[in-house]
Amino acid sequence: MNATDPQPGTTRPHTGRRRNEAAHQAILDAALRLLAESDGTPVTIDAIARTAGVGKQTVYRWWPSKGAVLLDALADRADQAAPAPSTGDLRADLRTFIATTFDGAQRGTTAPALRTLAREAARDPHLAELMQTFTASRRTALRELLTRGRERGELAEDADLDLIVDQVYGLFWYRFLLGHAPLTADIADHLATTLITGNA
Template sequence: MITSPSSVRRSERSRRATLEAALELCTEKGYGRVTVEAIAARAGVSKKTIYRWWPSKGAVMLEAFAGMLAGATPFVDTGEIEADLRTHVNGIVKLISTPPYGPAYAGILSEMHHDDELARAVREQLVGPRVEAAVERLRRAQEQGQIPEDADLPLTVEMLYGPVYYRHVLRKPAQDEATVAALVAHVLRSLSAGPRPAGEGGAQASRGEG
């Protein structure tokens, strides 16, 4: 069947209306109180239409959140990895601290623990691509000599993101810019903090001898 341009435009309008309705309702009611029926009513589409495009409410919320995350938290490259990581992490903190994105993401993280399909979608659509982009930015810094050659880049990403999502999931106050700067500086320092050769005082230092 050939799809007409007008049908494509109608479908795209309906898709966007659905994503916007989901986020609006999440802000107004909280993630747990949002239903597919309510999203359909707010968006002006049928429940059947939503289930044709998404398998669950969580999948709708995930697409809405992932689309905003990519645009709001780019991996800039000014040539200074520490400054660029501060910019990136501050962007994440701001996004997940602001309705509707914060409540939506908290709901997604909670729901994925008992929805295997949603958990897989989160890994494939959100976590995986973001980690790959972060690793690529770190790799460029590594090639420029700003990060040690033997640094474990995927682990570095977890060290950067972990404290942010830990605070988000536990509903602790979000980091301010000074805290983010301290986090980034600490992670980058840790990459160069491996054990020193014994001939350079490492053995004595490890035993606490002076």
């Protein structure tokens, strides 16, 4: 969901100048670029505004906090979130989902951006909330994938799906943020297998 979309149903007559889409985009681009280039040092609003060639006020007008800008910037790129696979084989679907998640997060400039975003969220409650909303949809997708598998009898009736979901994302974030161990397709494969075996 894009935090800056106009509220649906709120048909305001809208007098006055319209939002400058170019400025909007320039801000998101600048934020994303700074997120990607960030060497750990936090991204500042001043820098975003300056990079975007925009007044600081224009940023504050449309986003309630710095975090909201960053999240929006990232969501803008991640919108093509991979659809949950559904081949009828739980292990294969799960493996694909996890591998896609691992891969998407580490592709190109996304990794540093996502890492910086997570770090900002740790301090900015507003951003933390937005991020939870953002990640909730992915968790839901994974949970539905698991539900379908259980209905086909590939998981035990009493398997704790939420726990499986959190094991996947817990592992992902833990390794992604600490970076002490890899998040490869092999790991995805292994993880999918053991999760299913453990809960069959």
